Structure formats: structure tokens, C-alpha cells
Amino acid sequence: MCGMPQQPPVRSTPVRRSRPDASMSLLTNVMDHSLDDGYAEAAARKRGEGGGLPKTLKAKLGLAAGLVLAGLVVTLGAAQAREDAPVVAREREELIDRIGRQTERADALQSSVDRLRAEVGERQREALREHGGGGGRLETVQILSGAVPVHGPGVKLVVDDAEDTGTEADGEPRGSSGFSDTGRVRDRDLQRVVNGLWESGAEAVSVNGQRLTALSAIRAAGDAILVDNKPLAPPYTVLAVGDGKPLSTRFQDSADGLYLYALQENYGIRTAISVEEDLRLPAAPSVILREAEPAQTSEPAESEPAEAEQPHSGKGTS
Numbered sequence: 001m002c003g004m005p006q007q008p009p010v011r012s013t014p015v016r017r018s019r020p021d022a023s024m025s026l027l028t029n030v031m032d033h034s035l036d037d038g039y040a041e042a043a044a045r046k047r048g049e050g051g052g053l054p055k056t057l058k059a060k061l062g063l064a065a066g067l068v069l070a071g072l073v074v075t076l077g078a079a080q081a082r083e084d085a086p087v088v089a090r091e092r093e094e095l096i097d098r099i100g101r102q103t104e105r106a107d108a109l110q111s112s113v114d115r116l117r118a119e120v121g122e123r124q125r126e127a128l129r130e131h132g133g134g135g136g137r138l139e140t141v142q143i144l145s146g147a148v149p150v151h152g153p154g155v156k157l158v159v160d161d162a163e164d165t166g167t168e169a170d171g172e173p174r175g176s177s178g179f180s181d182t183g184r185v186r187d188r189d190l191q192r193v194v195n196g197l198w199e200s201g202a203e204a205v206s207v208n209g210q211r212l213t214a215l216s217a218i219r220a221a222g223d224a225i226l227v228d229n230k231p232l233a234p235p236y237t238v239l240a241v242g243d244g245k246p247l248s249t250r251f252q253d254s255a256d257g258l259y260l261y262a263l264q265e266n267y268g269i270r271t272a273i274s275v276e277e278d279l280r281l282p283a284a285p286s287v288i289l290r291e292a293e294p295a296q297t298s299e300p301a302e303s304e305p306a307e308a309e310q311p312h313s314g315k316g317t318s
Contacts, residue, residue, distance in 0.1 A: 117285060121147075143203055146213040146284030150204045153244040154279040155251065159193060159260070160235035161185055162268030183267045185234060187220035189260075193238060194218065196256025201247050202240035204281050208232045211284040228285070235270075244275050 142148045162183025194212060197205055205212045210227045217228060224231045240247065251257045252273070263269045 121283065121285065144214075146204070146211045149281060149283045150241050151278055151280040152203075152241045153275075153277055154202070154239060154241040155197070155244070155248045156274050156276050156279065157193065157197070157238040157240070157251075158235050158270075158272045159185055159190070159238065160270040162270065164268065183269055184223070185225070185236060185269060187218050187225050189263060189269075190225060190236060190238075191218045192256045192259055196251055196254050196260075197238065197240040197242075197247075199256070200242070200250040200254055202242045204241040206239045206281045208237055209282065211282055213284050216284075239276075239279050239281055241279055241281060244277075248273060248275050 143150050164183060190207065194205055194207065207218075207227050210230055210232070212227070217226075219226045221231070224233075225236070226232070252261075260269075260271055264271050
């Protein structure tokens, strides 16, 4: 018996092999039962009842009435939109025509204003010639008052904002350190440039083609610079008729020329100055004639008693 091989024991139950996706039982259940049993029963019941369509005559009539009403609403909406389209287009055309007429009217009024302004300027220049004397004195008065166009040698100065207008400077040539002290040219900068040219010997000055006179004003309105209430945009081209090279040298050596140089160094404001052989400046748009008369002193009335003379110091009133 010892030499006979032993046989393996016989199992009474078969061996169960596990499924490969046994570890994913939840995912397998979801895939095998994607529809809930309650939904499946409801779907089967609806199919058994004929797909949910109305069976009775009353239900069919109600469905038909609803469809007819919906179609009527859609049809009326489309018809109303089609009917309103010409009205909107007509109103738009009327608005465009109105804008065109008002624009033409404004252009005509502007032309009339320019014509009347030229007529007034010519009459003012005639009055200036009548009361200004003769010879060289008249010519000098006309040039200094801006009544006539001028041309001759002079200086061309271009002043422009810095490339980065938000850069703040270390120095304070403008005398303040507020948020507005950036690389943007301001009205008082242009004022100092113009006044410096006048003081350096300029006989006539213009800014961007706008002739300046003794009554001209350079002001600011927001970020814009106004010269005699006319807005100008950078770069600002300043033309000054004078004795050329000496005028340029005197301006650059003056306090205002050094101020402009400080703005260039501290704020990056761009400047360029050149001497020109022949500059042409237009006449001022309008020249205002003003006359001064000595003040008349009023004598005290005879009925009023004379006041006692009191000692005083300083100048008396006239």
C-alpha cells in the first residue's frame, strides 16, 4: 500500500470563480440598472395607455384649442413686428434727416460767424490805423497788437507731453507734489514759455496757429489747454518772430527757459527749439480797442460844511 500514489480528495461542491469586475460592483450595478424601477414601471404603464395622448373627445378638443391659440399668438406677434418695422425705419430716417438739417444749419451759422468776425476785425484794424498815427509807429502798433499778419525770422519751439504721462518726478520745479504733477504739459507751463519769449524780445507769438495779443488768456479746462477759449491739442507749436539766434539764446538762458529745461529733465516733457529764417503768423481773430480817460474828481457841494483838515501821512486819494 505504501507504493500506491495518493489521489487528491474529491470536493463535494464546485469551485466558484470570482468575476473580473467584482471590485467594481457599484459601477456595474449602475450600468446594469441605469433606469430606476419606478421610472421603468411608469414608462411601461404609459406605453400601455397609448403614449399619453388624449383619448377622449374633450381632451382632443382642448389640445387642438391650445395649439390654435399658440399659433394665433405667434402669428399676431410676427404680424405686429412686421407692421412696426416700417415705423421704426421711418422714425430712424426722420431722425437722420433732422440731424443732417441741424448740422447744415450749424455750419451755415459758423460760416456767418466767421464772416462777421473777419468784418469786425477789418474795421477794428481800420480804426487802429486811423488812431494809431502814421509811419513806423503805426506799423509797430499793428504788429504788437496782433492786428496784422507778420512774417520774419524767429524761433520755433515745440512742447509735447512725455511718453509716459503717469511718471512722477523727484524734483519739484512746479512747486507742488500732487497727483497732477505728471508728464503732461499744463496751462501754466505754456504761460511761462510764452511770457519768457515775450521777455526775451519776441515781437509776435502764436500757439498752434493762434495769434496771441496782450489780452490773450491761456487757461485749462480739464486736461485741455484753452488759448482765447479755443482748445488746443499737443504737441504745442510756439512760433515767435524776433531776431532769431539771439532770441533763442536769451530765452534758453532766462528763468523760463531753465524752467522748461527742468520740466524736460524731471518729467520727461519733450521739447525742441530751432531758429527759423522766415516764420509766418496770422492776425489775431479779433482786436479789442480800449481807451482810458483820466478820472474826474468830484467837488464837495456848497451846502456841505467843510471838514476840518486832519494831519495825515502817505499819498492822498484823488
